[in-house]
Every structure is written in C-alpha cells, then in structure tokens.
Amino acid sequence: MIELLELTPDDWKLWRELRLAALADAPFAFGSQLADWVDAEESRWRARLELPGSLNLIAVLDGTPIGMATGVPDDTEPGVTALISMWIAPSGRGQGVGDALLARIESAARAAGSHTLILSVVEGNEKAHALYTRSGYQDTDEPGDLMPDGKARERIMRKPLKN
Numbered sequence: 110m111i112e113l114l115e116l117t118p119d120d121w122k123l124w125r126e127l128r129l130a131a132l133a134d135a136p137f138a139f140g141s142q143l144a145d146w147v148d149a150e151e152s153r154w155r156a157r158l159e160l161p162g163s164l165n166l167i168a169v170l171d172g173t174p175i176g177m178a179t180g181v182p183d184d185t186e187p188g189v190t191a192l193i194s195m196w197i198a199p200s201g202r203g204q205g206v207g208d209a210l211l212a213r214i215e216s217a218a219r220a221a222g223s224h225t226l227i228l229s230v231v232e233g234n235e236k237a238h239a240l241y242t243r244s245g246y247q248d249t250d251e252p253g254d255l256m257p258d259g260k261a262r263e264r265i266m267r268k269p270l271k272n
Contacts, residue, residue, distance in 0.1 A: 111209045116165040121154035123167060127177045131196035138196075138231050142257055164217045168197070168206045175201035180214035183227060190218035192228040195237070207240045219270050226270060229253050229263035241266050 116124055125146075132143040146153075158165050160181050168176035176197035183189035192214055197206045218226055228246065230237050246266035253263030 110171070111204070111206055112169040113209060113213050114167045114169060116158055116167055118155040118158045120165075120167075121151060121158060123174060124158055124165065124177070125149075125154050127167060127174055127196070128194065130198065131177070131194070134199065135196065135234075137256070137258070137261065138234050138237070139194075140229075140254060140256065140263075162221065164214065166210055166213055168201070168210055170201050170204065170206060176206045176210060178210040178214055180218055180226075182221070182223070186225075186227075188222065188224045190214070190221065190223040190226050192226055195228070202236070208244065211240070211244045215268075215270065224270055226268040228266050230266060231256055231263050232261050238264065238266075244268070 114120075129143065129147060132139060132141060132146060136143060160179075163179055163181040165179045166177060167174050168178075170176075176195075178195040179193045180190045181193060183191045192211070195207070195210065197210075215226060226246070228241060230241060246268045249265045249267055251265040253265050255262055
C-alpha cells in the first residue's frame, strides 16, 4: 500500500535522506547536484520545506520511504503550480507511486485555485516523460533550463486543471 505523507520543516532529516538518494541515483535528472546538498546545514533543509505555499510529499511503500514530490506556486505566473523534486527509488518504480504523487499534487493545486500545473523534465529521461504524458501533461515549445552538464536541456510540460 502506498501512503503519502505531508512533510513539515521538522521532517527535514527524512527529506534530506530521500533528496540525497535522488541526486545520487539520477544526477542527470536534476538542476541541483549532490555536491550542492550533501554538506548542507539543517537550516537549508528546513528552508526548502518552508517554501511559501508548498506541499512536500513523501511516498511510503510497505513502510519504506520510496519517493517524493513537491508542488509549489510558480513565482512567475499566477494560478500555476510547479511540480518539482519528483523522484521515485528504483525499487518503487512501476508500482503506482508516481501516479499517487502526481494525483495528490494535482488535487492540492486545484484546491489552492491553480488552473495549470507545470514541470520540467530533462531531455532523455523518457520514463519520467512517459509518466507525465500519461498523466495529462503536454510538451510546450518553451525553452527549458540548461542542465549542469552544460549540454542537456529540460523540457517544459503543462497540464491544464479542469474544475
């Protein structure tokens, strides 16, 4: 059974554990790098969980923390929620964890009055892209950020929310 937990700043150690695992497992998939976070102080981890209006989720499968995602109001476009920091441990992939995280972020965004979800996925991360496409996200022509490797770019995807 998949359980989704909402994190508070007091849960920073759990967030740290999963975030470092994500950055180690899939360094190509994130704009942040493991080196950027591995020695971060508690205050930085807490601050990440205190982003205004954010919903920080951990997915637990059979008692083991196995995935994470955050929904946060987009700071450039009113009525838009950005999905960030999505990751599922290899042992949890293909078991509905991603679907559960996406559904919860979508529900919270809709309840907060958002009309659109937006996310970035790195070129070449086809499994994540397939999950997002299956969940109703569409590719846009918006240019994504350049990744830390200086070569890959993110793809911007959007999903309109129906009320």
